[in-house]
Amino acid sequence: MEKDLNLAVLIDGDNIPSKYVKEMLEEIAKYGNPSIKRIYGDWTKPSLVKWKDVLLKNAITPIQQYGYTTGKNSTDSAMIIDAMDILYSGKVNGFSLVSSDSDFTRLAIRLREAGMTVFGIGERKTPDPFIVSCDKFIYLEILHKTSTEESQSTKKDKISAVDKITPKVIQLILSTIADLEDEDGWAFLGEVGALLQKKQPNFDARNFGFRKLTPLVKSMSQIEIESRKNPKGNGNLIYIRSTA
Known part of the structure; x- marks a missing residue:
């Protein structure tokens, strides 16, 4: 894969923990230049408070999306619409879709149909349809580095989470x-x-x-x-x- 890709990094703030942001951006930088970095969510929600602390440090632009209907995730729609706008702008040649939500499966497929390279990033719980719709999919858990201050028991938990070579x-x-x-x-x-x-x-x-x-x-x-x-x-x- 090309290393000089201009990438649009679109993050589903409702679906991704903020603790992964540093390692996530370091990983994305291996594959290209993240020229656009946006995160989507309803920033009036207390659950997104932790994200606010890292947005300025990492030059990520927050996009406000109110939940118009109870039980519906309007963040998905806003992120998909923005992705298509960016696609047609011609400013990037790749996307990094950061979410563990299978709702972005069709978006990933559509972007690849348009000639875009698509990197997916999400937790291990991410459904297979979204994973296979990307050129490359990276699990957030393997990016989260073990702190030297962690207890031995926590380290053992991390080791046990490693996949076996079946x-x-x-x-x-x-x-x-x-x-x-x-x-x-x-x-x-x-x-x-x-x-x-x-x-x-x-x-x-x-x-x-x-x-x-x-x-x-x-x-x-x-x-x-x-x-x-x-x-x-x-x-x-x-x-x-x-x-x-």
Whole structure:
């Protein structure tokens, strides 16, 4: 994915905890320049007070949206309308939709149909339809760094929240290697990672407790790793193949 994308970051304030904002914006910056940053919600609600403290520090523009009908989330409509306005303005070539709400599934699909790159960010409770409608989906929980002041019990809770590398995950990785392997069974790890992302937008080594894909595959007995000198520059390229 391009690193020079101009991104519109649209945050569902009713649906995302404010404690994630710093790590969330740091993550978004890896994929492009967040030239537009807006958050939507009814700022008269006490539940959004915590957000007010971080908006100025992070240059996020709050968009007021009153709840016209009890039980209905008008924030969704305001965010969707704004997204389409931004799309037609031609000022961005990508969006980051920050929500755990499946109501944004159709929006993500429509933006991608228009040629936009769409990054979804939300909690693990996010429904699958929204996840698979994005080019890449990132769980907020893996971005929230463990504080050095946290108790040991809290750290254990975080460790237990890491996904296990199940047979289904192993098969996904092995089949992806098979899709890309050369005559000797080797596949370039960079291409494997890119194809894994296309197959499963929420695939992320951090979900399994690894910072990168390389240490994840190194932990798997079913995979052999070979480091080769990069013929086009400095450093090495990592190739992998199945031993299963």
